[in-house]
Amino acid sequence: MKRTMPQSIALAVLACLLATSLQAGNNKQKKTAWNWMAANHSEAVTTSREVWENPELGELEYKSSEALAAYLERNGFTLERGVADMPTAWVATFSNGEGPSVGFLAEFDALPGLSQQAGNPVKTPLVEGGAGHGCGHSLLGVGSAYAALGVKAAMTKHNIPGSVKVFGTPAEETLVGKVYMVRDGVFDGLDIALGWHPGSANAVAYSSSLAMSSIKFRFFGRTAHGAGDPHNGRSALDAVELTDVGVNFMREHVIDKARIHYVISDGGGAPNVVPDRAEVWYFVRAPKTEQQRPILDWVREIARGAAIMTQTRMEEELLSSCYEFLPNDPLSRLLQENLEQVGAPEFSAGDWEFATELARSFDDPPEMLLDTTLGELKIVPPGQWGSTGGSVDDADVSWNVPYARLYTACAVKGGNSHSWHVVTCAGSEIGFKGMTTAARTLAGAGVEALLNEKLRKAAWEDLREKLDGRAYECGVPEGLLPPHSRAGQENYRAK
Numbered sequence: 058m059k060r061t062m063p064q065s066i067a068l069a070v071l072a073c074l075l076a077t078s079l080q081a082g083n084n085k086q087k088k089t090a091w092n093w094m095a096a097n098h099s100e101a102v103t104t105s106r107e108v109w110e111n112p113e114l115g116e117l118e119y120k121s122s123e124a125l126a127a128y129l130e131r132n133g134f135t136l137e138r139g140v141a142d143m144p145t146a147w148v149a150t151f152s153n154g155e156g157p158s159v160g161f162l163a164e165f166d167a168l169p170g171l172s173q174q175a176g177n178p179v180k181t182p183l184v185e186g187g188a189g190h191g192c193g194h195s196l197l198g199v200g201s202a203y204a205a206l207g208v209k210a211a212m213t214k215h216n217i218p219g220s221v222k223v224f225g226t227p228a229e230e231t232l233v234g235k236v237y238m239v240r241d242g243v244f245d246g247l248d249i250a251l252g253w254h255p256g257s258a259n260a261v262a263y264s265s266s267l268a269m270s271s272i273k274f275r276f277f278g279r280t281a282h283g284a285g286d287p288h289n290g291r292s293a294l295d296a297v298e299l300t301d302v303g304v305n306f307m308r309e310h311v312i313d314k315a316r317i318h319y320v321i322s323d324g325g326g327a328p329n330v331v332p333d334r335a336e337v338w339y340f341v342r343a344p345k346t347e348q349q350r351p352i353l354d355w356v357r358e359i360a361r362g363a364a365i366m367t368q369t370r371m372e373e374e375l376l377s378s379c380y381e382f383l384p385n386d387p388l389s390r391l392l393q394e395n396l397e398q399v400g401a402p403e404f405s406a407g408d409w410e411f412a413t414e415l416a417r418s419f420d421d422p423p424e425m426l427l428d429t430t431l432g433e434l435k436i437v438p439p440g441q442w443g444s445t446g447g448s449v450d451d452a453d454v455s456w457n458v459p460y461a462r463l464y465t466a467c468a469v470k471g472g473n474s475h476s477w478h479v480v481t482c483a484g485s486e487i488g489f490k491g492m493t494t495a496a497r498t499l500a501g502a503g504v505e506a507l508l509n510e511k512l513r514k515a516a517w518e519d520l521r522e523k524l525d526g527r528a529y530e531c532g533v534p535e536g537l538l539p540p541h542s543r544a545g546q547e548n549y550r551a552k
């Protein structure tokens with residue numbers, strides 16, 4: 058029906074008024090979440106410190122994952138522990154009856170060798186050679202849980218139906234946790250997922266990442282004396298070297314943007330002993346899964362060929378395999394709007410002083426050491442997505458449920474990531490401030506997602522568009538246990 062001009066103007070005004078009142082309504086509910094969070098801030102900080110003080114490597118995060126699970130449990134969430142065959146993986150749920158479900162992703166694994174005192178601007182390990190939260194995961198998990206508790210407060214007070222969940226996802230650094238959890242259906246039934254990552258700036262993470270597989274090839278030969286009777290030996294190390302040579306020749310014939318790197322994780326013991334076992338560990342990456350998987354298969358064929366050439370036996374061990382990340386436009390906008398409402402973290406004179414001290418150890422410190430600005434969100438079509446350059450395991454979540462994430466300033470700009478620079482910030486004020494900004498943003502977005510059915514529909518529509526007919530097929534086969542559960546606890550990392 059063709060409407061007259063005044064009618065359409067009236068409708069537009071009405072739509073505008075409705076939108077404003079909906080926003081105002083949402084703001085009331087969001088304020089409840091934020092007020093609760095402000096009143097309960099110290100518990101979040103204490104829990105984050107508890108995780109920080111127990112830096113544990115992927116799949117071994119017993120104390121830190123339990124600290125986080127207990128934080129949610131004592132605040133009214135129901136815990137299901139040990140999901141997807143990982144003792145440190147869990148799902149925490151608060152339900153307020155039938156309705157939509159919003160999930161937050163929580164990480165808590167640390168990195169080896171990064172031990173550092175909190176709040177000390179000079180490199181001083183707490184435990185020589187010990188692990189540390191060099192990726193800020195001590196803030197990440199707690200920030201997500203803190204946001205979920207804020208959402209729960211709003212749901213309870215305003216009787217918002219639905220449920221809010223937190224997913225305790227182990228071993229992000231080895232790209233294991235979320236992939237195995239997705240494969241085992243842990244995220245099924247979720248309407249929206251939100252996450253964040255500690256960084257040194259404040260912005261929505263609107264970019265892709267590389268699809269990747271982590272795989273080990275182990276060769277078994279026959280030992281012999283290197284000089285006395287080498288003719289009796291069959292060298293497993295020869296097989297490793299021929300695999301690497303084959304892969305290096307293959308490089309010319311794969312796309313430029315593929316990234317293939319390896320380390321010889323076991324190369325034998327001594328030159329005068331023909332090694333009867335050797336191992337090479339590969340990361341095989343490409344911008345898209347459909348480009349990456351054929352390259353992986355080629356690498357596997359090369360390893361099989363090397364075993365034939367050397368008369369050795371080869372065993373392959375797939376550790377994990379993840380997709381490339383799919384940004385979600387409506388959810389990215391939702392995070393951006395909420396980030397703008399929350400605002401950037403405010404740093405004290407003491408924080409700035411600390412940043413200046415810490416920056417003395419940087420190669421090239423930037424002018425602005427602490428980010429108090431907000432990045433702009435630039436939505437671009439799929440072909441123009443930037444890439445993090447690395448790979449992330451929440452990419453697999455992004456293929457299965459509409460998902461978006463942000464990062465906030467939890468560390469001093471210009472420092473190295475995955476280093477003691479981050480560890481020292483993550484355990485002190487700067488980190489806690491960034492975490493609070495992220496948690497408030499996530500809580501606001503979570504409340505809105507529960508209230509706004511149109512938004513949830515748009516997010517799913519966007520995901521379908523991004524998938525463009527491609528079906529998700531987990532890169533980790535059915536029934537394969539996560540690396541630690543597979544190998545027993547000690548053995549995998551010792552190799």
Ligand SMILES: [Zn+2]
Nearest residue numbers: 192194229254
């Ligand atoms: Zn990380």
